Amino acid sequence: MRRIYxxxxxxxxxxxxxxxxxxPYFTTDFGNASSQHSYGQKAAHAVDNAREIIADAINxxxxxxxxxxxxxxxDNWAIKGVAYAHKDKGNHIITTKIEHPAIxxxxxxxxxxxxxxxxxxxxxxxxxxxxxxxxSIKDNTILVSIMTANNEIGSIQPLKEIxxxxxxxxxxxxxxAVQAMGVVDIDVKEMNIDxxxxxxxxxxxxxxxxxxxxxxxxxxxxxxxxxxxERAMRAGTLNTPGIVxxxxxxxxxxxxxxxxxxxxxxxxxxxxxxxxxxxPYVIYNGPKENRLPNNANFSFQYIEGESMLLNLDLExxxxxxxxxxxxxxxxxxxVLSAIGANEIDSxxxxxxTFSTKVTKEDVDYTVEVIKKSIKRLRQMSPLFNELKGExxxx
Amino acid sequence: xYNDKVMNEFKEPQNVGTMENPxxxxxxGNASCGDILKIFxxxxxxxxxxxxxxxxxxxAAAIATSSVATNMVIxxxxxxxxxxxxxxxxxxxxxxxxxxxxxSVLAEEAIQExxxxxxxxxxxx
Numbered sequence: 001m002r003r004i005y006x007x008x009x010x011x012x013x014x015x016x017x018x019x020x021x022x023x024p025y026f027t028t029d030f031g032n033a034s035s036q037h038s039y040g041q042k043a044a045h046a047v048d049n050a051r052e053i054i055a056d057a058i059n060x061x062x063x064x065x066x067x068x069x070x071x072x073x074x075d076n077w078a079i080k081g082v083a084y085a086h087k088d089k090g091n092h093i094i095t096t097k098i099e100h101p102a103i104x105x106x107x108x109x110x111x112x113x114x115x116x117x118x119x120x121x122x123x124x125x126x127x128x129x130x131x132x133x134x135x136s137i138k139d140n141t142i143l144v145s146i147m148t149a150n151n152e153i154g155s156i157q158p159l160k161e162i163x164x165x166x167x168x169x170x171x172x173x174x175x176x177a178v179q180a181m182g183v184v185d186i187d188v189k190e191m192n193i194d195x196x197x198x199x200x201x202x203x204x205x206x207x208x209x210x211x212x213x214x215x216x217x218x219x220x221x222x223x224x225x226x227x228x229x230e231r232a233m234r235a236g237t238l239n240t241p242g243i244v245x246x247x248x249x250x251x252x253x254x255x256x257x258x259x260x261x262x263x264x265x266x267x268x269x270x271x272x273x274x275x276x277x278x279x280p281y282v283i284y285n286g287p288k289e290n291r292l293p294n295n296a297n298f299s300f301q302y303i304e305g306e307s308m309l310l311n312l313d314l315e316x317x318x319x320x321x322x323x324x325x326x327x328x329x330x331x332x333x334x335v336l337s338a339i340g341a342n343e344i345d346s347x348x349x350x351x352x353t354f355s356t357k358v359t360k361e362d363v364d365y366t367v368e369v370i371k372k373s374i375k376r377l378r379q380m381s382p383l384f385n386e387l388k389g390e391x392x393x394x
Numbered sequence: 395x396y397n398d399k400v401m402n403e404f405k406e407p408q409n410v411g412t413m414e415n416p417x418x419x420x421x422x423g424n425a426s427c428g429d430i431l432k433i434f435x436x437x438x439x440x441x442x443x444x445x446x447x448x449x450x451x452x453x454a455a456a457i458a459t460s461s462v463a464t465n466m467v468i469x470x471x472x473x474x475x476x477x478x479x480x481x482x483x484x485x486x487x488x489x490x491x492x493x494x495x496x497x498s499v500l501a502e503e504a505i506q507e508x509x510x511x512x513x514x515x516x517x518x519x
Contacts, residue, residue, distance in 0.1 A: 304428055306453035310396075310404060323428055323453070332428065344425040347451075380410050380457065382432040382449040383425060 003316045004362045008294055009151050009179060009353035010320055014245065015204045021248040022206065025241040033238040034229060043240045050247025054211055057250055058177075058196060059187040066212050066230045067243055071178040071199030073223070074212035075102035077234075078174045078195045081220030082143045083110050086172075090140035096120045096128055097338035098150050100176055104334070107145075120146070124339050125287035126155030130165065137169045144173050148180035152322060152335040152351060153286030154295030156184055163192030172218060178202055178210075182253035183261060183292060194218050200242070205249030209242035260356050265293035268354045271363045272296050279371055283345055285336065296352045297322075299336075299345040300370075302384035303377040308350050311373035317366050322349040344383070396454055399488045403458035408465055411447045418515070420507030422500045429456050429497060433464065433504040437512050441472045448504075455494035456501075462486045463501035472509050478502060 005013075025046065031039030033047050048062075055062045068074045083093060095107055097119045107117045118136045120128050128146060137144075144166050149156045159175060166173035174195035177186060182203040188196060195218065199210040214220065214233075226235025253260075275282060281301040300308060305323030312319055322333030323346070336346040352366075378384040396404070417437035423429040429452040436445035446464035450456050463483050467475040480498040484490050490498060 302451070304452050304456075307404070307457060310401075310454050314405065347425060347428045380407070380449055381451045382421070382430055383451050385412065385449060 001316045002362070002365060004318070004358065004366055006317060006319045006352040006354060006358065006366070008355045009202075009292075009351065011201050011207065012204045012355060013357075014201075014206050015249060015252055017252060018205055018245045018248045022241040022245040025244055030240075033240055034227065043238070046244050047238055047240060050243045050250075053247045053251050054198075055213075057181070057186075057254060058193075058213060059189050060196075060213050061216065063231065064213050064216055066214060066234050067238060067246075068210045068212055068234065069208055069239075070210040071100075071176070071197050071202075072102040072210075074197035074199070074210050075100065075176055075178075076106050077212055077223040078197060078214075078220070079103060079106040079143070079145060080110065081223055082172055082174070082195070082218075083115055084221040085219045086142040087115075090142040092116045092118070092138055092141040093143045093145065094118045094120060094133065094136050094141060094171075095145045096122060096147070098122055098126060098152075098155075098335045099145070099147050100151060100178065103145055103147070103176055116140075122155070122338050126150055126153050126335070126339050127287070127290070128157060128162075130158065130161055133162065134165055134169075137165070137171060141169070141171050144171055145176070146173075147176040147178075148184055148186065149177075149292050150286075150335060151179045152333060153297050153339065154179075154292035155287050156180070156290045156292065159184075159186065159191045159193065166194075167192040179292060182250065182257060183294075188213060188215065195220075200246035200249060203249055203253045206242050206245040209239055209246045211246070261293045263356050264354050267358055267360070267363060268294060268296050268352075270360065271352065271354070271366070274363065274367045275370065278367060279374060283341075285339065285341060285349065292353075294354045296354070298350055298352075299341065300348040300350065300374055301345055302381045302387070303348045303374065305347060305349050307377055308348070308370075308373055311376070312350075312366075312369060315369045317369060319350050319352045322351065323347045395491055396458075397488050400454065400458045400490065403461045403487065404454040407457050407461035409447050409461060409468075410449070412449065413445065413447050416447075416508075418508040418510070418512030420504040420509070420511060422504040422507060423452070425451055428452065429500055431456060431460055431500045431504040433460070433501075433508045435467070435505075435508045435512060437472065443467045443470055443472065443475055452497065453494070455490055455497040458487055459483050459490075459498045459501040460504075463498075463505060467505055472512070475505060475509060478505060 029042045031043040033043040172194045178199045196213040201207040224235045283299040285297040305321030413434040416434040432449040434447040448460040480502040483498040
């Protein structure tokens with residue numbers, strides 16, 4: 001059966017060259033990068049190399065990159081680390097209503113510890129209002145955390161303008177760039193970004209490794225206590241193969257960035273136009289402009305998302321959903337409610353995120369499966385049957 | 395997440411549809427929760443359920459439980475149908491993930507409501 005993977009926002013396949021690059025660090029050059037002997041130094045050298053590549057990717061300095069176990073750890077560290085280090089100066093943090101759960105839950109945790117959190121609203125395309133940000137900053141504000149690009153609907157925030165406002169008001173600016181690395185051009189100097197989270201497995205690196213960029217001079221509490229790794233800021237034996245893999249994946253991604261993002265945007269647009277043209281009663285969520293090139297998000301009205309996903313999966317197509325039934329928590333997507341999407345329509349939401357492996361034939365096949373599944377599910381649906389008349393299917 | 399039995403009921407659900415002149419109709423759930431079950435029953439003069447149909451807005455568990463529950467009531471008296479619990483629906487499916495058990499509760503409630511609808515119409519006649 002043909003298999004079509006359209007869930008690249010959840011995770012990506014690791015490039016074969018990345019795997020090859022990692023392998024020696026398991027069995028041959030397996031030393032602990034903190035060790036003084038030549039085994040250790042070989043590993044340390046490889047880590048340094050990867051660190052340079054990652055730093056260059058965002059125009060930061062080599063010693064401003066700290067490796068973590070992934071994006072979630074980087075997010076937790078940034079929020080909690082800054083909060084606790086600066087609580088004598090203030091206890092107010094500003095974030096948005098559409099952040100990744102790692103940010104939302106970290107803020108929720110801090111609010112129980114006595115911190116005050118403001119959640120900026122977004123418009124129906126998922127963009128924050130810069131005026132609202134400006135007006136939310138108070139004397140006791142210490143941190144602003146706004147994600148670069150949203151994982152559900154792809155909206156890309158105006159980082160440079162946000163950075164300017166934060167700098168003028170002397171508050172730290174953190175951005176969760178997990179979905180944006182290798183796609184959006186990020187320059188931490190030009191954009192006045194103080195902290196940035198990234199995760200390797202979103203750009204064809206291995207899972208279990210990420211990084212937090214911390215501008216030199218930004219004080220934050222250490223997250224992991226123990227040894228002196230990562231300039232005594234994040235204890236734990238370095239995951240050398242993971243770091244090497246992350247560096248290699250970033251190197252390859254940056255080399256092919258223009259060409260690949262163009263291909264991905266084109267194939268995504270081909271898919272989106274086909275769905276809008278051939279499937280009745282669909283809503284396209286998110287913006288047309290300033291959107292991640294790989295992201296497509298549809299609400300299929302009158303049906304429920306998880307049953308769509310299963311139908312797709314039975315035909316070899318992998319995607320994901322924002323419906324309550326498909327989430328472990330049984331709560332519908334907070335991003336969709338933040339953009340004002342109709343609650344019922346949100347239950348029928350499916351996200352498709354593309355890669356260069358997806359072909360035009362794959363898209364044609366996927367749209368046929370969508371049409372077939374929609375027809376079957378709408379036939380069963382009491383909501384659809386309340387409508388008068390069956391729409392014309394192409 | 396789902397076992398083979400649930401997947402089969404999802405792929406080929408039985409008793410999907412509506413009914414002309416149903417004896418009783420039960421609708422449970424609401425769309426903002428992501429689940430609506432609507433069950434139609436045909437009941438004869440001896441209070442035996444001769445046919446059952448369903449419509450569902452919901453996940454695979456909702457579709458599978460509706461399919462199995464409607465099958466379970468066909469041919470039963472309304473007293474027997476009133477004994478059906480959500481546990482028996484889940485057992486008939488060989489189990490459901492714990493966060494999906496509520497779908498089986500909806501199926502049981504929809505059947506009860508359809509029977510109550512029939513009984514209240516009958517007492518008014």
